[in-house]
Amino acid sequence: MNSASKLQYGNRFGEDVKKIAFSVASASTEAQVASARYTRWFHGDPGEPEPMATSAKKFRQITGDMAVAEVIAATKENLSILGDDASDLFTSKLPAGHRMRKAIRSSILPHVPYLGTCKFGEIVTGRNQDHFAVTQIFIANFDGDLNTDVAGANFCKPRSRDFDQMFFGLHLIMDRDGNALGFDKRLGDNGVAFKTKDITTALYNVAAASTGLSMEALKARAAAIQKATK
Numbered sequence: 736m737n738s739a740s741k742l743q744y745g746n747r748f749g750e751d752v753k754k755i756a757f758s759v760a761s762a763s764t765e766a767q768v769a770s771a772r773y774t775r776w777f778h779g780d781p782g783e784p785e786p787m788a789t790s791a792k793k794f795r796q797i798t799g800d801m802a803v804a805e806v807i808a809a810t811k812e813n814l815s816i817l818g819d820d821a822s823d824l825f826t827s828k829l830p831a832g833h834r835m836r837k838a839i840r841s842s843i844l845p846h847v848p849y850l851g852t853c854k855f856g857e858i859v860t861g862r863n864q865d866h867f868a869v870t871q872i873f874i875a876n877f878d879g880d881l882n883t884d885v886a887g888a889n890f891c892k893p894r895s896r897d898f899d900q901m902f903f904g905l906h907l908i909m910d911r912d913g914n915a916l917g918f919d920k921r922l923g924d925n926g927v928a929f930k931t932k933d934i935t936t937a938l939y940n941v942a943a944a945s946t947g948l949s950m951e952a953l954k955a956r957a958a959a960i961q962k963a964t965k
Contacts, residue, residue: 784900784934785824785934786817786820786821786823786824786874787817787900789820789824790813790816790817790820790821793816794813794816795809795812795813796809797809797810797849803848806848806849807843807848810841810843810848810849810850810851811841811842811843811851812841813876814841814842814851814852814853814874814876815839815841815853817853817874817876818839818840818841818853818854818855818873818874819837819839819855821853821855821874821902822837822839822855822856823837825855825856825872825937825938825941826856828938829938829941829942829945829946830942830946830948830953830956832946833942833945833946834858834859834945834946835856835857835858835872835941835944835945836856836857836858837855837856838854838855838856838857838871839853839854839855840853840854841853841854842888844877844888844891844893845888845889847893847896849898850875850876850877850893850896850898851875851876852873852874852875852876852891853873853874853875854871854872854873855872855873855874856871856872856941857869857870857871857872858870858872858941858944858945860906860944865910865911866908866909866910866911866916867908867909867910867911868906868907868908868909868919869906869907869908869909870904870905870906870907870928870944871904871905871907872902872903872904872937872941873902873903873904873905874900874901874902875891875899875900875901875902875903876898876899876900877893877894877895877896877897877898877899877901878893878894878895878897878899878900878901878932879891879892879893879894879901880892880894881903881905881927881930883905883918883920883925883926883927884925899932900932901930901931901932902929902930902931902932902934902936902937903927903928903929903930903931904923904927904928904929904930904940904941904944905918905926905927905928906918906919906920906922906923906926906927906928907919907926928940928944939953939954
């Protein structure tokens with residue numbers, strides 16, 4: 736790989752990837768450099784958490800010779816797969832009578848074409864003549880912070896350019912046609928229902944929102960079931 740191609744690769748994918756490109760032997764191909772970056776997320780590791788472990792087997796591979804538009808398209812496709820698997824996994828574990836419905840929509844972070852989020856569920860928690868109160872549930876392929884005071888997609892800020900897994904919920908106000916009017920900052924932490932890397936914590940939060948039961952009641956139910964099956 737010559738210096739020009741290394742710089743081009745860095746321009747496509749950011750400074751972190753450029754550093755990796757410079758650290759790889761000069762005989763390496765773009766695909767090999769991409770593999771060094773993407774293997775963990777797009778191919779999975781034996782210790783990968785769910786739903787990532789299941790989804791990674793279905794992901795479309797991203798390689799270093801792809802243009803930015805191709806990377807974005809592949810990432811959105813992979814995030815939709817991840818969201819679909821997350822929705823199925825959560826639904827299978829939620830209590831009977833829960834109100835979460837599957838709703839898949841993936842999006843990419845501005846300026847980072849391989850990182851993004853996927854909404855995989857939503858729960859209507861209230862309604863009146865003009866609008867709905869909805870809690871939307873997301874999975875991300877990175878770890879980051881949420882700031883609902885920032886407009887647009889920039890409210891979600893990754894802590895690094897590394898792949899990871901994070902779940903979060905948002906309280907939103909929607910109009911009668913399903914268009915978002917804004918965050919409901921009266922609820923949660925300024926409109927954020929929860930944010931966690933732990934799937935069990937995420938599941939309890941979704942279960943509470945979708946059933947109206949408290950965390951304590953849900954944990955008591957789980958403990959009783961576990962005790963009865965011993």
